[in-house]
Amino acid sequence: MSRLELLPAVDVRDGQAVRLVKGASGTETSFGEPLAAALAWQNAGAEWLHLVDLDAAFGTGSNRELIREVTGALDIKVELSGGIRDDASLAAALATGCTRVNLGTAALESPEWVAKVIAEHGDKIAVGLDVVGTTLRGRGWTSDGGQLFDVLARLDAEGCARYVVTDVNRDGTLTGPNLQLLRDVCAATDKPVVASGGVSSLDDLRAIATLVGEGVEGAIVGKALYEQKFTLEEALEAVSG
Numbered sequence: 624m625s626r627l628e629l630l631p632a633v634d635v636r637d638g639q640a641v642r643l644v645k646g647a648s649g650t651e652t653s654f655g656e657p658l659a660a661a662l663a664w665q666n667a668g669a670e671w672l673h674l675v676d677l678d679a680a681f682g683t684g685s686n687r688e689l690i691r692e693v694t695g696a697l698d699i700k701v702e703l704s705g706g707i708r709d710d711a712s713l714a715a716a717l718a719t720g721c722t723r724v725n726l727g728t729a730a731l732e733s734p735e736w737v738a739k740v741i742a743e744h745g746d747k748i749a750v751g752l753d754v755v756g757t758t759l760r761g762r763g764w765t766s767d768g769g770q771l772f773d774v775l776a777r778l779d780a781e782g783c784a785r786y787v788v789t790d791v792n793r794d795g796t797l798t799g800p801n802l803q804l805l806r807d808v809c810a811a812t813d814k815p816v817v818a819s820g821g822v823s824s825l826d827d828l829r830a831i832a833t834l835v836g837e838g839v840e841g842a843i844v845g846k847a848l849y850e851q852k853f854t855l856e857e858a859l860e861a862v863s864g
């Protein structure tokens with residue numbers, strides 16, 4: 624059985640690496656230069672970086688140049704998200720050299736465009752399913768966007784390669800992952816799932832790793848790393864078995 628992939632997160636707001644609580648604008652804690660954070664995770668052994676332009680996700684601006692600089696400076700794979708909602712933003716995201724992009728709002732508001740880009744770009748496109756309960760959230764997690772399992776069925780039928788599943792109410796709270804949500808999504812799709820939200824401990828990562836056989840491929844880790852609940856080296860070791 625394959626091992627759980629870990630994706631340390633660098634979320635960028637106003638040029639800084641930040642963590643939010645439940646994705647709420649205004650709850651930012653700053654952790655300095657995004658490039659320094661990204662290089663730190665790379666040097667600690669990360670194979671992936673989950674890189675988010677929060678200003679683009681919230682519609683308050685863009686960190687496009689900085690995102691391009693960070694992605695270009697790394698040797699590891701980058702999953703890029705935030706504000707990728709049309710041809711121009713998708714082209715700019717893919718031109719950074721990232722390994723894949725993660726679409727959120729567009730999957731809820733522009734289903735025809737998303738079907739088209741899935742057909743064109745295959746597994747370079749993932750969809751972020753950001754949920755409160757089973758209600759999807761878009762536009763910086765401020766708007767309702769339909770029911771999780773309806774949208775998942777539609778995206779599956781269109782050939783979506785992968786889903787990044789975030790429990791919004793756990794994100795940035797260090798309260799543990801929503802394992803039942805992950806199980807339910809895995810039961811509804813054959814496509815790989817990346818878990819996001821709530822990781823607080825090595826035991827949380829070990830618990831997510833027990834779901835690899837059900838379809839969980841990776842886990843995004845944010846606040847726990849920045850608040851030094853464990854090191855990335857310890858996390859990689861914890862899921863290596």
Ligand SMILES: O=C(O)c1ccccc1N[C@@H]1O[C@H](COP(=O)(O)O)[C@@H](O)[C@H]1O
Nearest residue numbers: 646680704705706726727728751763764
């Ligand atoms: O990651 C966050 O903390 C976050 C908080 C609030 C909104 C979005 C957030 N993250 C990422 O943004 C994309 C969605 O962006 P868009 O809707 O496509 O513009 C989402 O998948 C998360 O990865």
